[in-house]
Amino acid sequence: MPDRFHKPTLFPGGMFEAFLGGDDPAQISRVAHETAQALLARVREEGDPAVVDRLVAYTDAHGIDALAELWSRSNAKTLPGALWRIYLLRLLIRQDAEGTALLFQRGIEISTGIDPVVAGAPTPAGPAEVTELADRILRGVFEGDFAVALERAAAFCRVTAAGCVSVADDRDVVDPERASELTTRALRFTRTAEELAACARLWRTDSLD
Structure with missing residues (x-):
């Protein structure tokens, strides 16, 4: 090996x-x-x-x-499934920090809920700040309250999904293919957020294995 x-x-x-x-x-x-x-x-x-x-x-x-x-x-709703998603989310952010930061910042701008606060949204939410946020969330898996780390990751995904939808709306007329890609990405972020949030609930009841 x-x-x-x-x-x-x-x-x-x-x-x-x-x-x-x-x-x-x-x-x-x-x-x-x-x-x-x-x-x-x-x-x-x-x-x-x-x-x-x-x-x-x-x-x-x-x-x-x-x-x-x-x-x-x-x-998805198991401990290894949760860890896999956290690592994959961090990798996605690091591979395209600039693009992810743009979508996350847009999500912050249009958000009407507490997700930016839960995620720990940096100001400004540039590539370096979003990359650091991903590291802090992953560190929380091993150092802090595991459920809180999962909830922060879920909130990050929801904010970014909202940003994807907003940018897709902007691009729909001039670049429908890009708009479709962003819509698909939004659905993936939303699904991941749901899975991570479910894992957080299971962890709090000692049911995540």
Whole structure:
């Protein structure tokens, strides 16, 4: 197995090997849940900021593939499903910080609710600020109230979805193809927000596994 799958070494020995040993859906699901639970429990117990730093930056150095193999096929309303969505959201933001910042800022401007406050909307919401916000949300998974981190991520998605819809309306006449892409993106952000919010509710009742 490539060395990049082993850094940082945070999972109990044998879990990666067990996952890669076959395609049995039950085994894959079991390992996904076990790794997610072990990772979260160990990092929270140690409380080491350096470990949290490595986990936040994990996909920057090693890509998303290892996490995808572990968690991407998990049900959305599970712990591994929630972790996968948080990491994927951060990756999306970092890959297009400028575009995401534009959509997020538009969402803030038209928002009439508390989602910008819940998300922790920076002022201004430029690329650097939105990227930092994504890091802070991910850090909250390992350091703070896990449900709050999920709710912040959900709020971010809702604000960005609103921005997508608003910009799509602006582009509809002059660039209908781009407007359609933004509408599809808005639906994806909305669905992700619903999934993360559901996970937060489950976590608060000790039902997220």
